[in-house]
Amino acid sequence: MKLKDYGLTAQELKDKTQKYLIELCDRFPFVGETAKGMYVYDTDGRAYLDFYAGIAVDNAGHCNEKVVAAVKEQVEQLMHVFNYVYTIPQSLLAERICTTIGMDKIFYQNSGTEANEAMIKLARRYGVTHYGPKKYEIVTARQSFHGRTLGSVSATGQPGSGIQANFGDLTPGFKYAEFNDLDSFKEAITENTIGIMVEPVQGEGGVHPGTMEFIQGLRKLCDDKGILLLLDEVQTGWCRTGEIMAFMHYGVKPDIVSMAKAMGGGMPIGAICARADVASAFAPGTHGTTFGGNPVSCAAAYAEIGELLDRDLAGNAKVMGPYFMEQLKQVPYVKEIRGLGCLVGVEFEEGIDALAVKHKCCDLGLLITALDSHVIRMVPPLILSKEDCDTAARIIKEAVEALS
Ligand SMILES: Cc1ncc(COP(=O)(O)O)c(C=O)c1O
Numbered sequence: 001m002k003l004k005d006y007g008l009t010a011q012e013l014k015d016k017t018q019k020y021l022i023e024l025c026d027r028f029p030f031v032g033e034t035a036k037g038m039y040v041y042d043t044d045g046r047a048y049l050d051f052y053a054g055i056a057v058d059n060a061g062h063c064n065e066k067v068v069a070a071v072k073e074q075v076e077q078l079m080h081v082f083n084y085v086y087t088i089p090q091s092l093l094a095e096r097i098c099t100t101i102g103m104d105k106i107f108y109q110n111s112g113t114e115a116n117e118a119m120i121k122l123a124r125r126y127g128v129t130h131y132g133p134k135k136y137e138i139v140t141a142r143q144s145f146h147g148r149t150l151g152s153v154s155a156t157g158q159p160g161s162g163i164q165a166n167f168g169d170l171t172p173g174f175k176y177a178e179f180n181d182l183d184s185f186k187e188a189i190t191e192n193t194i195g196i197m198v199e200p201v202q203g204e205g206g207v208h209p210g211t212m213e214f215i216q217g218l219r220k221l222c223d224d225k226g227i228l229l230l231l232d233e234v235q236t237g238w239c240r241t242g243e244i245m246a247f248m249h250y251g252v253k254p255d256i257v258s259m260a261k262a263m264g265g266g267m268p269i270g271a272i273c274a275r276a277d278v279a280s281a282f283a284p285g286t287h288g289t290t291f292g293g294n295p296v297s298c299a300a301a302y303a304e305i306g307e308l309l310d311r312d313l314a315g316n317a318k319v320m321g322p323y324f325m326e327q328l329k330q331v332p333y334v335k336e337i338r339g340l341g342c343l344v345g346v347e348f349e350e351g352i353d354a355l356a357v358k359h360k361c362c363d364l365g366l367l368i369t370a371l372d373s374h375v376i377r378m379v380p381p382l383i384l385s386k387e388d389c390d391t392a393a394r395i396i397k398e399a400v401e402a403l404s
Contacts, residue, residue: 003033003043010043026355026370028362035062038381038388040367048362051392052369056203056235056343056379059262060307067265070303074296082290089298096305101245102253103273107282108293112234112260113147115270118287119197119258120151122274123228124173126281127194138230139188140197141179145204146232155197158205180210182217189221195228195255196221200246200340203235206375207338207345212250219252228255228278234270235343238262239308239382242318242341249340265304269297313382317341320384327393331400335374344378345371352400360399366392 003013010031017023030042038061039047053059060067074089081087094106107122109115120138127135140146142157154171156163164170175193178184179202189196196218202208222229231254236246240262243249247257255278260270270292291297308314321341328337328346336347348354354370361368369377378392 003031013043026358028359028367030362037061037063038384046365048365048367049388049391049395050367051378051380051384051388052367053262053379053381054266055261055369056240057261057264058266059239059313059382060265060304060311061381061383062266064265064304064307066303066307067267067300070299071267071296074299078295080291080294080296083288083293087293087295087298089295089302090293093298093302093305096302097271098273100305100309101257101273103257104276105279106271106273107279107287108298109260109270109272109289110268110291110294110297111147111270112232112258113149113152113270114289114292115234115258115260115272116146116152116155116197116232117149118272119230119232119256120155121287122256122272122278122282123195123197123230125286126228126278129281131194134192135194137173137175137190137192138195138197139175139177139185139193141199141202142176143179143202143205143208144176144197144199144232145202146197146199147234179205179208180214182214182221185218186221189225189227193225193227195230197230197232199232199234200236200250201241201343203343203377203379204371206347206371207343207377209338209340210250215247215250216252219250222255230254231257233257234260235379236340238305239314239317240341240343240379242314242321244309244314246340262308263304264297264301265307267297267300269294269301308382311383314341316384317382320382320386320389323386324378324384324389324393327389328396330393331397333400333404342378342380342382342384345375346378346396347375348400350374352404356403357396357399360402361395364395364398366395366399368392368396 033043034041124136144157146152146155157176175188177188237259256274333349333352358370
């Protein structure tokens with residue numbers, strides 16, 4: 001859709017948005033009309049260098065040609081039939097994902113939170129059917145983020161936050177422990193625990209990478225206790241951190257892993273992959289979805305993942321992430337720069353407001369996200385170059401200087 005075809009100005013469109021949408025987001029002030037590669041363009045044709053990629057989604061670049069072609073072809077061929085029918089994209093994508101990341105089985109969903117719901121449900125069913133009716137507790141991390149549906153909200157370790165408060169009783173069966181603190185997880189495990197669920201890098205919680213000792217320690221702890229390691233790779237998956245999946249950094253394998261965001265190259269899709277014996281805890285009638293495994297989303301994901309692998313965009317993220325973090329050292333008033341691959345956070349000293357930095361960067365032509373009052377996060381498309389990193393770091397520096 002083009003704005004001019006509807007006889008509207010950008011302001012009129014924004015007014016309609018404010019009037020009719022339940023607005024839950026701090027929007028940039030422009031109307032995005034097109035996007036290509038590293039750039040988003042507004043209705044006046046102004047280019048914005050994109051260092052947030054629709055929050056870690058457009059990993060192979062905006063409107064990647066192969067993804068666009070795959071969607072166009074599939075849309076004209078078969079859009080939706082439900083999972084009664086075998087479809088080509090669904091099956092070929094399943095093989096591509098399972099063989100690439102070394103997991104046995106996949107179940108498709110439509111989003112990250114839904115993938116996590118499936119992961120939680122599968123682990124709980126596995127526990128209850130194998131070990132008895134009380135074996136369904138899951139230990140998750142404080143400051144984690146697992147999504148916005150009630151199960152994922154309950155798994156999210158942020159009691160009292162806007163994410164969890166004032167929704168009445170949350171789903172029982174979750175305990176929270178300290179991220180990057182193995183002893184805290186050990187203490188939280190009881191005879192009713194069936195699994196541990198963490199993000200390898202806490203994204204929304206402020207960009208905190210799991211340490212080698214912690215993630216490897218969780219794997220060993222799960223093995224020793226005979227419980228499941230559940231990794232939420234919704235944000236870290238599909239090359240973001242410099243490996244295809246972040247668990248590959250740590251040399252461990254989860255029993256179930258969830259994914260979404262980048263997997264579809266901009267089309268909505270999520271999934272869980274599981275060990276075969278764990279996956280068999282789901283049987284017909286125990287879980288399901290109308291749109292999960294939709295042929296168009298699967299065709300897009302098949303093309304996106306092909307691009308990520310063929311162009312070794314994990315390799316590019318592994319080089320560009322550290323390079324970008326090095327360039328960010330020129331930014332003043334920084335308390336800490338942290339991240340893994342191209343999932344990068346900058347924590348500012350008191351007095352620098354992350355939201356103000358985000359908006360100033362936008363004025364200067366760069367798109368980033370603000371996580372809390374002091375942390376900005378950059379999750380650019382993984383096709384980025386050193387020049388893009390230079391430009392982004394320079395703009396962030398200018399923005400902070402202008403605000404201080
Ligand atoms: C680690 C993690 N899990 C789950 C989600 C929820 O994904 P979605 O917004 O697709 O439901 C997010 C979204 O930011 C995430 O970062």
